[in-house]
Amino acid sequence: MKKRWASGLAISLLLTGVLAGCGNSNNNDSSNGKSNNGSAAPSTEASSNAGGSAGGDPVKLRLYTYGTEQAYNWKATLDAYHEKNPNVTVDLVQLSEKGDTQESMKKLDLAVASGEQIDVLMFSDPAGYAQRVALGMAAPLDDFLAKDGYKVEEDYKVDTHLNGKVYALPGKFNPWYVLLNKDNLDEAGLAVPTDWTWDEYADYAKQLTKGEGATKRYGTYFHGPQNGGWMEYLKLMMENQPTGSEFLKADGTSNLDDPNFKKTLELRVKMEKEDKSSVPYSDMISQKLAYRNQFFNQSASMLTIGSWMNTEIGGTDTLPLTFHVAVAPFPKNNPGDQSGITPVTTDYVAVSESSKNKEEAYKFVRWYTTEGQVVQGKNIPAWNGVSNDQVAGIIDTILSGTKNPELVDKESLVNTLVNSKATEIIAPASYQAEVYKAINEEYEKLILGNQDIDKTVENAKKRVDEIIAANKK
Template identity: 75%
Template sequence: MKRKWIPGVLAGALMIGLLAGCSSSSDSDKGGSGKGINLRLYTYGTEEAYNWKATIAAYEENHPGITVEVVNLSEKGDTAEASKKLDLAAASSEQMDILMFSDPAGYAQRVSLGMAEPLDAYIAKDNFKEEEDYKVDSHIDGKVYALPGKFNPWYVLLNKDQLDEAGLPVPTDWTWDDFADYAKKLTKGEGANKRYGTYFHGPQGGGWMEYLKLMMLNQPHGADFLKPDGSSNLDDPNFKKTLELRVKMEKEDQSSVPYSDIISQKLSYRTQFFNQSASMIVIGSWMNTEIGGTESVPVNFHVAVAPYPKNNPGDEIGYTSVTTDYVAVSASSKHKQEAYDFVRWYTTEGQVVQGKNIPAWNGVKSEDVTKIIDTILSGTKNPELVDKESLVNTLLISKASELVPPASYQAEIFKAVNEEYEKLILGNQDIDTTVANSQKRAQEIIDSNKK
């Protein structure tokens, strides 16, 4: 029996809901009234992080007769919570026109279920190539089901005051060995008041797996647990080296927050950094909207930014994990052309209007980055506390590793590797056993999903 990416019962419910959504009408659909078309956008993005009101208003002003209704699936911007609610909404035959997915695995999973409409015909009509117009390639099995919104490379946030205290400069080109050395020098105190050099927010329950690919993501190729053909990449030496780095920093140097604390206390990377409990965090640049402080999470220290660390001194700086929003047209939408029109606008001009992130759209040139950053930081409480030069320089040199098209069984791989890591970090098996078990379990999942 082939393994599926979600339990069969839920998959069945979703399929029934999707089929029903294609044939039933919705009370909230204004399309048949002749008074206009209402598009429903399902998103995990909060108003604070995505500036929806101004963004939607700008679109509606130039598209008479179209209204866009934002359906916020998580008030706190929790992507896991939003994903569950999105699946339930699909199963309940709600009117869905535009969908946002937060990661490649979630995008691929819902494409495999038939939730997203192929966009190739619309793109051909618009006469552009997705891989040329955008910095992120969103093809799955040769087809495009979503266009990318933001371009959020991962970087390192630094408490500059604590760096100054330790006599450490803001890095502009460094390795993971340098990072570990910084973390050791920044660690201070003992017990409940201990300040750690760093905090790694994952892995957790098959999510935040970037933290088990630390020394893979800074490579031009081979940055994921799977290869482009769907085969295992867990024999990559950089996977084992990442495990060695994590064990060394937590157990030997005691410079990173213990994994057991992260899980048992449900720690948050924002709290750890902004409460000054950790001096450095490796995180995505969606944090640009927060590093100057917000109403809910103020900041009272200087923040600097460093590029994602390299493995070796001779490596090229800048390769890093990149996150984006995959913005799709719902397969059940009755207004697919109008939904596509919004998706295309939102992922191009709309990103500039939104003013919250660096766009994945190549129409925004590198020389415009400083202006966009000024706009983003102006929306924070204390932009003067941000070392803008270090932020801009880091964003300018950042580039995506080769993006591996996600397999439909990727989430299963993530969960298996996560479970093996937990055995390692909690002291129940060694590194070699962890690598061997991860490889074995991954291969079993791959084999069970072969057609």
């Protein structure tokens, strides 16, 4: 085990930066809301089977996490587990005081390489999860799942299978959605969408655009791509599909011949160049624009972003809310497509392969990703056992930590969250960052007027194929 990790550690540390734009966004998941310890625990089989036995020898588990106390309410959560399982104590090892996922993963890699006792660990994104599973860091959970009699793809909104096995259960559920300035919508006579397409999104953006020059209000703002990060914004019409949402296929070949990649480029060009309804890419890069400022300062009426923003949409000290906010689901490509499919960030909660208490560690992971998420009261759980009423209660708790929760259309927020579903996880390649950088550079040539869409697709595919071939040598 240690030998395998020693050989793979340098690769693992390098890959910590993959999907940096998305990974860093997890640092925004903190909430100042009160804990939801008073919530009634869901009456399901998951709750009764998840805990350890009340008797038996004392067991001490060590949980390694990037989650801060403010964002995860750890003390109350772990105390609740200990109260239910008095023979089990879970010691928290907090890897970053500020919740920095990249810093945390580097420290976690070093802890594993040095042979520290680790029983439960958390990964913040599919790349980190897949890469560390490949290095033998997480134990397969399939036997435990079979014994408990459930399937992860049915019990949770996020399917965590990798190469046919389950190595983690999903904790929180942060789907991407669209934040809307409802005052701007009312002014334009537009309803809050409950099910819409990218064509309709573009039409809304066009109608919401107002003014000219420095005071112009754009219909929307896309915060990427940037230096190979925030690549979600170049997959808009790919990542709302059940499968094939990445630039690489599961077998490692290029997916850039997917027509939805070209359609995404066409959408971005149309909105920026023809409709002039999205903030120019050149402005985003040259002025280093921040998506929060663009939305809260009313420079853009719509913002497609992850629901880590739940903790902020009611306004904060630094960015107060001065208008009404509503939420719409991630758009579809066609009216007949399945609704609610969207990129999702979650916590991948795993049992360490090196743990000497795998069964107790699994029992904690199962409890934490089910009943424990309700006890924690900080995020929407990925567990399907949580009712809509409970989601509404958790949202109330989260919004109570913002300055003006009364300005948020809670109904549209809850409906969007409970109807969202994650796309299939595709294990990223070790050279994923190279792929992202190449596609980003070709997009810049397109959006800055140096090549057309067909040439962009052709060049991007050629460069990605070359990267794939070089890494097979």
